[in-house]
Amino acid sequence: MVAAPRYATSTPAKRPGVRWVAACMTLLTLCLAPHVSAADSQDQAEAWLEKLGPALNTTSYRGVFVxxxxxxxxxxxxxxxxxxGQVQERLVIQDGAQGEIVRRGGRVYCVLPSHANIQLDAILPSGPFSGAFTDKLMPFKRWYVARMLDDDRVAGHEAVVVALSPRDMHRYQYRLWLEKNTGLLVKSQVRTAQNDILERFQFTVLDLAPDIPDKEFEIQSAAPARTFNIETKAKPAPDAAQQVTIGWKLGWHPQGFEASASSEEPRGQAVSFSDGLASFSVFVTPVGDMRMPTGISRIGATTVFMRNLKDGQRQVLVTVVGEIPPKTAVEVANSVSLEPENSSHLATGMAP
Structure with a gap:
């Protein structure tokens, strides 16, 4: 048997000339490719975020979101x-029992199923993050790093993607998809430090219609509508050193979360904190001798932690609820202490 003759072969990678050309092409590609530094990416991301607040209100559109x-x-x-000068909006529930919400400026008209568990402040203005981005963005820039990710498409529209990463362990991270022409939020995600998605919002159908007829903002249901007024005068954020509580004080909360409101309730008091994006509230309620459920739970990005606190004959239920990680909620709740009954009850809301 005669062996087949062997011929010398040369692959492109082994040819000196080809290697030189490939190296030149690689170098040329690197030179011509746009280089975006971390600082440029952050500047671009913050510029897009500046568009988000106005876009949430002033953009006209119709669609379906999940x-x-x-x-x-x-x-x-x-x-x-x-x-x-007013926001007009109509939302129609697509799942389960029928219901709709119509907003005209500060007036809200609701036709909802009696068993529906719907919070108006979670829907109006529409979509998550609306409240956070209608105010100045400066407060939370100290606590999150914004950067640009690769562009994407959502519901048929080109979108830029902005990532918000927390500077500490007491906050979640966020992904925001903004429509390229308007800056409208078309998709969002709330993520843990391990990139697990806790909450998501996304348009599945979106029509950026400049002129929507009046009939689309009229209540269609035959049932009577309940009316709410959401145009309440904003209370100035109380100075942390001047917050007076009823017999308790908060010894610690994450840096950057400022007291945004406090409201005395018939049997306790709540104090709310926000960093300009996330928020949480602390409730302290007298419970007497009642045995109250305690423990921790999380629905999406919302953590609820409850613990009993007893001092002598006094017993209260401490509840922390908000968009913060469970460990942070526990740490906040554990810092609550009861003041002597005859003290001034001053609560600074700051770490001692």
């Missing part, structure tokens, strides 16, 4: 426009 928290998923159809 919102999920943990295992809870719901969808809504929405029409939104800004006319004569």
């Amino acid at each position: 919102y999920s928290r943990g295992e809870q998923v719901s969808s809504m159809r929405i029409a939104h426009r800004f006319r004569d």
Whole structure:
């Protein structure tokens, strides 16, 4: 048997000329490729975030969005426009029993199923993050790092993607998709430090319509509508050193969270904190001799932690609820202490 003759072969990688050309092409590609530094990426991301607040109110659009928290998923159809200096909006529940919400400026008209567990402040203005981005962005820039990610498409629209990473362990991270022409939020995610998605919001259908007819903002249900007024005068954020509570004080909270409101209730008091993006509240309620459930739970990004606190004959239930990690909620709750009954009850809300 005669062996087949062997011929010398040369692959492109082994040819000196080809290697030289490949090296030149690689170098040329690197030179021509746009280079975006971390500082440029942060500047671009913050510039996009500046557009987000106005876009949430002034952009006219109609569509359908899906919102999920943990295992809870719901969808809504929405029409939104800004006319004569007022936001007009109509949301129609797409799952389960029928219901709709119409907003005209500060007036809200609701036709909801009696068993529906819907919080108006979680829907109006529409979509998550709306309240956070209608105010100045400066407060939370100290506590989050913004950067640009690769562009994407959402509901057929080109979108830029902004990542917000916390500077400490007491906050979640966020991904925001903003429509390229308007800056409208079309998708968002709340993530843990391990990149697990806790909450998500996304348009599945979106029409950026400049002129939406009046009939799309009229209540269609035959049932009577309940009316709410959400145009309440904003209370100035209380100075932390001047907050007076009823017999308790908060010894610690994460840096950057400032007291945003406090409201005395018939049987206790709540103090709310916000860093400009996330927020949480602390409730202290007298419970007497009642045995109250305690422990921790989380629905989506919302953590609820409850603990009993007893001092002599006094017993209260401490509840921390908000968009903060469970360990942070526990640490906040454990810092609550009861003041002597005859003290001034001054609560600084600051670490001692």
